[in-house]
Amino acid sequence: MTDVNTQTITINPVTRIEGHAKITIHLDDAGNVADTRFHVVEFRGFEKFCEGRYFAEMPQITARICGICPVSHLLASAKACDAVLGVEIPRPAKLLRELMHMGQLTQSHALSFFHLSAPDLLLGYDSNPALRNVVGLIQQHPDIARKGIRLRKLGQEVIKLTAGRKIHADFPVPGGVNKALTNTERDEMRAGLTEAMQHARFALDLLRRYQQDHQPEVEDFAAFDSNFMGLVQADGALEHYDGRLRFCDNEGRVLEDQIDPANYLAVIGEAAEPWSYLKFPFIKRLGYPDGMYRVGPLARLNVADRIASPQADRELQEWRSQGRSPRRSSFYYHWARLIEIVYALERIEQLLDDPDICSTDILADGKPTNQQGIGVIEAPRGTLIHHYWVDANGRVEKVNLIVATGHNNLAMNRAVQAVARKYVKARQLQEGMLNRVEAAIRCYDPCLSCSTHAIGQMPIVVEVVGADGIVQQTLTRG
């Protein structure tokens, strides 16, 4: 498996390919880890090539930023378009958009936990990399794999029944949605919820056992101080579709609260670095890079006061009662993600019980009225911002997009650094070390296709750079 020569260690020999992201580890004179960098290495340029399009095309174009969470872009884009029209969409349309969103939260979190991270947790960080994937999981734990596949499927079915299609649905439009929900579709969706909740509970039990068996590694895994950001409801409850921004610091103190997301430019700045195609957002008044903050499931649970559904709220209370809050360890992203699946499933049930859910009042009329539109939602991986400038006829003049994984860019770099310093023995690199560094990134479930409005993958190349700047070793995931 391992081919060693004087300069390079290569695991499963590769020709340096498919590395859409990579990690470099810089050493000091004594050979200890001095610095690390997580590079994102692709770029597509949506912010330029959308210029000149008619604004109503934006949901369909920007959905193609990401096939893993296209619903996020559809919704943030549609909300930005609503703002261009200057309309309040009908309540049933809002319910249906949120329903679609909860289906996505379920499928995306299930994918992250079962398909991508469970192989590390159940097969082991040091297990054979050739089998450390969902197919290996199918072979070794077929029952667990099947539950994960089913849970993701049930989430995807909610999207399909609501919006007509699982990926890149043509459904949210400026002013509302273009399809009402039928009674039959509602009942079919409801029929799947019991099974989905069983699988979500199963996953929570699985993770609890892992956490009990692996303390203090879990508590310490890529743990570091940071601020946190997420949308909350007016009363501070967890929110994904609407709401306002709240920032908390590392001690849980509220830094900013109930910020209108349309004012994001007053609060958030971005820095470009020459070594990555992904920019680095920061809290403006704290400066760069001190203004680092985290978003996503961990941040949302750290900033929210409560969850407006009973089972998930009980889970949140347990999260709060066991150990320090806010949580610092990146590992707790997994736990937060599973609690959010419980919330999503309960929220789907609440939405299906709403007397307006099958209403056909789903579209507000309007013409382009405002010259800017800003749409913000909580995507599965964190806050997603779409900002369009249009002319009087609705022609797009400028676009700004800040996506969830972008917000986490500084944090992911810190996570890599924390794990590298703890686990990397620079003079004797091993595959399991590399996988732990990757696992730190995997906690954030980064969607690199979103984040560079490009496409990317898990880091596969680790370069060890000496104090003299010369690459000493290259370890490539084969």
Next chain:
Amino acid sequence: MSDKPKIKVATAWLGGCSGCHMSILDIDERIIDLAKLVEFTASPITDLKEIPEVDVGIIEGAVCNDENEHVLRTMRSRCKVLIALGDCALTGNIPALRNSFKLEEVVTRGFVEIESTQIAGVPDTTVVPRLLKRVRPIQEFVKVDAHIPGCPPDADTIWYALTELLAGRMPQWNETNLKYD
């Protein structure tokens, strides 16, 4: 082992959204059956990034940078049948919208002009891959043996194509098994 040797499959995504790979996962429990017939080697959903010699290579996405081109040529040289999965591989699709602009304009907008960008700077292409001046479909670079159109193709369409290929036949498209969706 009396089992028939498994058919080796490798997949890669280039410049695209990964929606076609998600549509592969949308075959749901059928992936368990598929795992009995095929060996997934290099793929974004496995830890194996090195493309070995395989029977079937599947490419999602267009060629946007020099690294995409390298992956594509490597795949072609190591697979017997190369499949273009989805519209980006086939036509360039959405990523090719940037061809209406000069590359410099696209990069400047992204890293210098954007309203939220406080600290500007253009990435150094000795560290990150070099973007091509134009985004191009994969058949401009290599010979493609089969196409599965769609943005993304439906999971049932992908399933039909894969099962035909596993049976040693080329997929034959008609109005019932292909919607060009």
